[in-house]
Amino acid sequence: MKPPPFAYLRATNLEEALAALEEEGAEARVLAGGQSLLPLLNMRLARPRLLVDIMHIPGLAGLTREAGALVVGAAVRQAELEAWPALPRTLPLLARLLPHVAHWQIRSRGTVCGSIAHADPSAELPLALLALEGEVRLASRRGRRSVPAGAFFLGPLLTARRDEEMIEAVVFPLHRPGQGYAFTEVARREGDFALLALAAVATAEEVRLAIGGVEDRPRLLRLPPARASGFPAALAAALASLTPRGDHHAPASYRRAVLAALAPRIIAEAEACRA
Amino acid sequence: MPRLNAEDPVTVRFTLDGEAVSLTVTPRTLLSDALRHGLGVNAVHVGCEHGVCGACTITIDGAPARACLALAVQVEGAELRTARSLSPGGIPGPLPAAFARHFALQCGFCTPGLLVALDAWLRRHPQADEAALRAVIGGHLCRCTGYAPILAAALAARPAYARPEAVSDHPGREEGEESS
Numbered sequence: 353m354k355p356p357p358f359a360y361l362r363a364t365n366l367e368e369a370l371a372a373l374e375e376e377g378a379e380a381r382v383l384a385g386g387q388s389l390l391p392l393l394n395m396r397l398a399r400p401r402l403l404v405d406i407m408h409i410p411g412l413a414g415l416t417r418e419a420g421a422l423v424v425g426a427a428v429r430q431a432e433l434e435a436w437p438a439l440p441r442t443l444p445l446l447a448r449l450l451p452h453v454a455h456w457q458i459r460s461r462g463t464v465c466g467s468i469a470h471a472d473p474s475a476e477l478p479l480a481l482l483a484l485e486g487e488v489r490l491a492s493r494r495g496r497r498s499v500p501a502g503a504f505f506l507g508p509l510l511t512a513r514r515d516e517e518m519i520e521a522v523v524f525p526l527h528r529p530g531q532g533y534a535f536t537e538v539a540r541r542e543g544d545f546a547l548l549a550l551a552a553v554a555t556a557e558e559v560r561l562a563i564g565g566v567e568d569r570p571r572l573l574r575l576p577p578a579r580a581s582g583f584p585a586a587l588a589a590a591l592a593s594l595t596p597r598g599d600h601h602a603p604a605s606y607r608r609a610v611l612a613a614l615a616p617r618i619i620a621e622a623e624a625c626r627a
Numbered sequence: 628m629p630r631l632n633a634e635d636p637v638t639v640r641f642t643l644d645g646e647a648v649s650l651t652v653t654p655r656t657l658l659s660d661a662l663r664h665g666l667g668v669n670a671v672h673v674g675c676e677h678g679v680c681g682a683c684t685i686t687i688d689g690a691p692a693r694a695c696l697a698l699a700v701q702v703e704g705a706e707l708r709t710a711r712s713l714s715p716g717g718i719p720g721p722l723p724a725a726f727a728r729h730f731a732l733q734c735g736f737c738t739p740g741l742l743v744a745l746d747a748w749l750r751r752h753p754q755a756d757e758a759a760l761r762a763v764i765g766g767h768l769c770r771c772t773g774y775a776p777i778l779a780a781a782l783a784a785r786p787a788y789a790r791p792e793a794v795s796d797h798p799g800r801e802e803g804e805e806s807s
């Protein structure tokens with residue numbers, strides 16, 4: 353369980369990293385915190401020719417407020433965001449959800465953007481980005497583009513990031529008055545990968561329910577407001593539209609049953625804490 | 628550091644338990660292997676080699692880190708601490724001493740990683756409650772003790788962390804502070 357050989361570049365600026373990604377394309381992998389990439393390398397599930405270490409690029413390590421949103425740079429560790437003093441007040445969903453990401457020992461090294469780039473179907477941070485309707489900012493030598501969360505996660509460990517691009521930052525919209533949030537996940541042990549995870553955002557106009565671990569990527573259901581008369585039928589129809597997967601952790605029937613039981617509870621919780 | 632080709636030898640310099648060290652590695656050398664085989668550091672144990680068991684936990688610039696999920700080349704210029712630094716001069720500090728008193732180890736394989744993680748947490752949170760300590764312990768696998776004596780030892784050592792002078796001399800970095 354040792355990694356296969358690869359070249360290593362410690363990029364000192366963004367241009368250097370982007371040039372290397374442009375040149376090597378799919379044969380290069382970005383190394384940030386390494387908490388998702390190193391297990392793949394150690395198990396030889398990935399065999400890149402080059403690792404581009406981005407943790408020493410100036411300007412990527414910041415948490416920046418920008419017009420009602422928080423911009424999280426690519427080098428920001430999960431534990432740093434978790435400890436941000438304004439988090440409970442401005443991003444209550446993340447305050448609820450971050451402690452469920454692996455363990456503190458992993459969050460101390462792993463990055464927010466790295467988890468989103470890795471796009472495990474049951475991961476919490478992609479789920480949060482989807483529920484909050486955030487966006488991913490991508491950079492390449494050809495320029496920059498932003499992809500909304502709803503268009504970013506395409507499949508298991510598969511995203512809209514092109515081979516020559518890296519995530520420069522992700523953007524989480526901040527709390528607006530009248531919104532409520534709830535999160536839960538089901539796992540055999542605290543810190544395990546979630547069998548399923550639910551994040552709900554309740555507003556006056558709608559409920560957004562983000563569902564992780566049920567299909568091969570996180571899914572967002574848009575529903576009427578929780579108190580609307582058509583809500584129960586809309587929720588039932590939306591849940592029925594999903595195709596839960598079965599695997600060696602849990603059969604599809606289990607995920608479907610737990611989803612049906614937890615979704616109304618989580619939505620009620622989000623609705624109740626609207627403020 | 629120039630771009631390194633695969634299998635190119637490179638010298639990495641860092642601080643380990645307060646001492647300046649240097650080591651020749653290749654890009655794919657895991658930090659866990661570099662410390663154990665390059666520097667003879669037995670305080671790093673390798674269990675699962677994919678970040679789950681926690682036996683290899685050390686601190687890098689004050690923050691806990693799985694040594695098996697770090698490359699040696701990543702720690703150029705960094706400050707590393709292992710469980711050895713909790714017993715300066717071979718004298719057990721409050722946390723290792725509490726582990727001994729409370730039978731918080733049997734085979735000892737998980738122990739160094741747990742010591743480092745609990746010490747790192749208690750430095751930041753000397754008032755840590757049981758739930759928080761359980762969450763930290765949850766990041767480690769122990770097959771011998773059933774975890775209860777480990778929790779008891781952490782709770783017993785907790786008062787010492789409220790008195791900084793009782794704890795061995797290394798700075799715990801505050802969360803939110805940027806790593807190098």
